[in-house]
Amino acid sequence: MPAQHNLHWTSDEDLLERYVLGQVDVSERSWLEAHLHECVQCQQAVRAEQELAAGIREAGREMLKARLKERIAVQPLRRINWYQVAAAAATIVILVTVGIHNRWFFSDEVKHEVFTEQEQKEAAAPADKIEAPQEDRAAQTQPHGAVGEPVPAIGGTATTSKSEGRRDIAEEKGREPIPVTTEKRFDAGDQEPQLAADARRKRETAAPDRSAFDEVETWVEGRMISLRPAEPAADKFVVPQVARGYERLQARKEDRKLSKPEALIQADGSTAGIILEQKEIGDLSPAQQQRQKGDAIQTLIQRKRGTLVMTLYLDRPVSDSVLQAASVESVGADSVVVQLGSQLIGYKLPPAWSEVFIRQAKVKR
Amino acid sequence: MKPSLFFLHRDARLVDLIRKGDEEALAILFEENRRPIYSYVIRNSGTVDDAEDMLQESLVILWERVRSGRFEYAAKLSTFIFATVKNLWSRRLAKRRREYPTELDPEVHSDGNPSALESIIDSENVELVRKALRKIGEQCRKLLTLYYWEELSMEEIAASLGFANAATAKAKKYQCKEALKKALQQLGS
Structure with missing residues (x-):
């Protein structure tokens, strides 16, 4: 009896639900609605079902919002304080100026490496080239922008050996001569290179109180170093645990894992205080992405529960195995080099951070 | 682009x-x-x-x-x-x-x-439904939400809430809906 059925179609619970949820096809809908116009009882039933569905949907939305709110610690939007921005810009300018003045971007250890390379080249070169005029020689000994900072020309005469040349520079500066060595790292137990020791002394006298340093994160820019791959050294400490994969989602999950203290235990049972992670450049803000030019590598350093986490934003993420074999090495008093496979990435650290870094680096010892 | x-x-x-x-x-x-x-x-x-x-x-x-x-x-x-x-x-x-x-x-x-949906959502009865939902069990609340809001199929709901099969989920949905209507009546009276 179609007519009877039509009059009471709303008593079919499934049909009523499907109609309200918009799950009936066009032809079915047209005959259902044709009868709705004539059936007050059906209109009431549909209205009641619509209110039920609307109420449940609203409740569902509210529940989801509440859960979302729990997940995110909503921070109030901070308005830009232009005085702070100006102060920060001024600080950066001062730091850069001081940095250039002291030629500290990369420490003397790296310069030694450049010297060594140059030495080898010149040892293989004909004698007449070595005996070049002083001006030419100075030009020849310029490092080829290896670490993004120019190293000044070597002084001394054309016939002066490299070690003598360095000694001359040191004497000009009123410093002790640097021992000639191809070893570019130093152990905690060994005597520190003179410049590093100088820098440390300078820091100890000039740096603010460590306890006052409460910065939890900072951005630094790494530079690819086109030197030959570093050899393992006694003071190199292997990063024990790294984020697997490079996707942000993965990284977020790994963050939780990495924050566990046991993640810092190395295979040999010792501990290291620095964790290395990698993320995609796409995870950077647009402004930071624009800064990612050439060989610069934007890197976020964070202090998390007594651990330093370095997050490298890479154009082409490296494999898990390369990341796991990565190492972080202190070079001089305020720079570190990260070795990722055959790539070396150098960082000049902000003063307060370099102290924390060196301290963390020594955790393993 | x-x-x-x-x-x-x-x-x-x-x-x-x-x-x-x-x-x-x-x-x-x-x-x-x-x-x-x-x-x-x-x-x-x-x-x-x-x-x-x-x-x-x-x-x-x-x-x-x-x-x-x-x-x-x-x-x-x-x-x-x-x-x-x-x-x-x-x-x-x-x-x-x-x-x-x-x-x-x-x-x-x-x-x-206001759209048709807005006019429904604005009605007092919708608010009553939300209150009534708080009076029924957690499982029923989840089930009805999955069905009416997320519009999952009975198979998906059964898998999500751990019911044996779609038929069981459907039977449970009926019970939950009855419980909700009862709670609505109590609130209305």
Whole structure:
């Protein structure tokens, strides 16, 4: 009896639900609605079902919002304080100026490496080239922008050996001569290179109180170093645990894992205080992405529960195995080099951070 | 212009997470879109609370669309979220104008007529349903939400809530609906 059925179609619970949820096809809908116009009882039933569905949907939305709110610690939007921005810009300018003045971007250890390379080249070169005029020689000994900072020309005469040349520079500066060595790292137990020791002394006298340093994160820019791959050294400490994969989602999950203290235990049972992670450049803000030019590598350093986490934003993420074999090495008093496979990435650290870094680096010892 | 594959690929992963019911994807999208959305709403006569509400609302809409299979890639997720917030905020402003007529925000255009859905949602009975929902069991609340809001099939609901099969889930849905109606009657009387 179609007519009877039509009059009471709303008593079919499934049909009523499907109609309200918009799950009936066009032809079915047209005959259902044709009868709705004539059936007050059906209109009431549909209205009641619509209110039920609307109420449940609203409740569902509210529940989801509440859960979302729990997940995110909503921070109030901070308005830009232009005085702070100006102060920060001024600080950066001062730091850069001081940095250039002291030629500290990369420490003397790296310069030694450049010297060594140059030495080898010149040892293989004909004698007449070595005996070049002083001006030419100075030009020849310029490092080829290896670490993004120019190293000044070597002084001394054309016939002066490299070690003598360095000694001359040191004497000009009123410093002790640097021992000639191809070893570019130093152990905690060994005597520190003179410049590093100088820098440390300078820091100890000039740096603010460590306890006052409460910065939890900072951005630094790494530079690819086109030197030959570093050899393992006694003071190199292997990063024990790294984020697997490079996707942000993965990284977020790994963050939780990495924050566990046991993640810092190395295979040999010792501990290291620095964790290395990698993320995609796409995870950077647009402004930071624009800064990612050439060989610069934007890197976020964070202090998390007594651990330093370095997050490298890479154009082409490296494999898990390369990341796991990565190492972080202190070079001089305020720079570190990260070795990722055959790539070396150098960082000049902000003063307060370099102290924390060196301290963390020594955790393993 | 076609959106870049890189972003689409990443968005696809987030959409996939939502499809599987992982709310972490919403948290990620919230963080990523917070700044532009807050900036837009605050610039357009809103407050931080309004901005937060709009962003949550847009994410809820995204969630609904994806979960019910009505979401289609037309742009990046951030574009979808921003466009949704713009619409929602225009409607909110228009509604405020109706309630508190002033000369503010002349740029917002609206026909001024609430949609059929809005008229239903505004009704007192809907509020009663929400109250009644709090009076029934947690499992029933979840089941009815999955069915009416997320529009999952009985098979999906059975899998999600651990019922033996779709028939069991359907029987349970009937019981839950009866319980809800009973709670509604009690509240109404």
